Amino acid sequence: MSLEGSPQPAGQAGGFHRIEFTGKASEYFGIWIVNVLLTILTLGIYSAWAKVRRNRYFYGNTVLLGRSFEYHARGLQILIGRLIVLAGFVALNVIAAVVPVLALLPTIVVLIALPWLVAKGLRFSARVTSYRNVRFDFVGGPGGAFKAFILGGLLSVITLGILTPLASRWAARYLGQNLRYGGKAFETDPRLGALYRSWLVSFLIALVGLGVIALLVLANFSRIVPMIETPGSLSPEEQIPLIASMVIGYIVLFATFGIAGLFYRAGVRNATWSTTLFDGQHRLLSDVSRRRYTWIAISNVLVTIFTLGLMRPWAAVRMARYTWRHTGVTFTGDVGELFSRIEEQGSAIGAEFMDFEGFDFGF
Numbered sequence: 001m002s003l004e005g006s007p008q009p010a011g012q013a014g015g016f017h018r019i020e021f022t023g024k025a026s027e028y029f030g031i032w033i034v035n036v037l038l039t040i041l042t043l044g045i046y047s048a049w050a051k052v053r054r055n056r057y058f059y060g061n062t063v064l065l066g067r068s069f070e071y072h073a074r075g076l077q078i079l080i081g082r083l084i085v086l087a088g089f090v091a092l093n094v095i096a097a098v099v100p101v102l103a104l105l106p107t108i109v110v111l112i113a114l115p116w117l118v119a120k121g122l123r124f125s126a127r128v129t130s131y132r133n134v135r136f137d138f139v140g141g142p143g144g145a146f147k148a149f150i151l152g153g154l155l156s157v158i159t160l161g162i163l164t165p166l167a168s169r170w171a172a173r174y175l176g177q178n179l180r181y182g183g184k185a186f187e188t189d190p191r192l193g194a195l196y197r198s199w200l201v202s203f204l205i206a207l208v209g210l211g212v213i214a215l216l217v218l219a220n221f222s223r224i225v226p227m228i229e230t231p232g233s234l235s236p237e238e239q240i241p242l243i244a245s246m247v248i249g250y251i252v253l254f255a256t257f258g259i260a261g262l263f264y265r266a267g268v269r270n271a272t273w274s275t276t277l278f279d280g281q282h283r284l285l286s287d288v289s290r291r292r293y294t295w296i297a298i299s300n301v302l303v304t305i306f307t308l309g310l311m312r313p314w315a316a317v318r319m320a321r322y323t324w325r326h327t328g329v330t331f332t333g334d335v336g337e338l339f340s341r342i343e344e345q346g347s348a349i350g351a352e353f354m355d356f357e358g359f360d361f362g363f
């Protein structure tokens with residue numbers, strides 16, 4: 001679905017408005033290189049402040065209706081959250097080492113605590129984000145996080161990916177329906193049909209990759225059988241084509257499943273954002289091209305690898321610019337009046353968040 005060419009009323013009138021990303025790779029490179037150097041010099045401690053600097057740059061350059069988003073987290077909050085999680089892991093493993101009968105304790109505690117940590121992390125991320133001086137909020141609980149991320153993930157794995165769209169729908173509902181802005185709710189309910197259409201394309205791509213791997217196995221079948229029955233029976237000359245086929249097989253496997261995953265991610269983004277309503281009447285939209293999104297993601301990885309990471313800032317800015325350019329909101333009614341009401345109601349709620357943001361546990 002594309003709204004390229006749709007009328008975009010000027011000023012604060014209602015209608016469709018796209019989000020812009022105004023950041024530049026040259027600007028972000030300065031932030032990124034300092035973050036990397038200080039993180040290395042401080043043995044990782046500075047990474048908490050690096051995350052704050054990075055997010056403030058990206059949020060501050062994400063613009064809707066001429067106003068940018070803001071990120072309010074502090075490095076110390078993120079560091080404390082990480083230290084709490086680290087201390088918990090260390091304590092659990094020490095107990096398991098001292099009392100062998102409790103060897104499974106760390107795994108059990110993590111599985112029980114993970115949904116709570118995820119819900120707290122989402123609430124923290126929402127509450128440290130604002131637009132027009134009004135904070136976002138997230139009201140989802142650990143039960144929903146368990147269903148969306150743990151149960152959904154398990155369901156996807158045990159059905160070999162067939163029920164992945166259902167898991168995606170659970171995650172989208174949990175994230176979208178528990179998000180608030182200025183006290184007003186979002187609603188999200190992507191249709192299974194749209195998710196399965198995205199999944200089908202990805203499934204066919206993965207099927208092509210598996211077909212190529214099957215052909216490689218068949219081509220080397222006469223070498224594989226004796227190698228299994230009598231290890232070491234193949235001569236070095238016979239092993240060369242087998243090793244070459246294995247390398248090609250791994251490349252095909254990672255390439256096709258990577259492309260399939262990116263195609264699916266872009267499709268889910270479109271299906272989820274485009275069924276999201278704010279305050280029951282203002283509709284969000286995503287119309288990223290799955291092929292273009294996949295190409296940008298893959299070429300970003302290749303450029304980053306071949307430049308030993310130095311082009312990572314360029315890649316991050318490039319992806320942000322593309323995805324936000326293909327994201328927008330259709331406002332109903334007068335936008336100025338809408339945000340005046342939200343700012344009036346949301347300012348009181350936002351002031352309370354300053355004291356109750358909590359810590360970022362990194363989940």
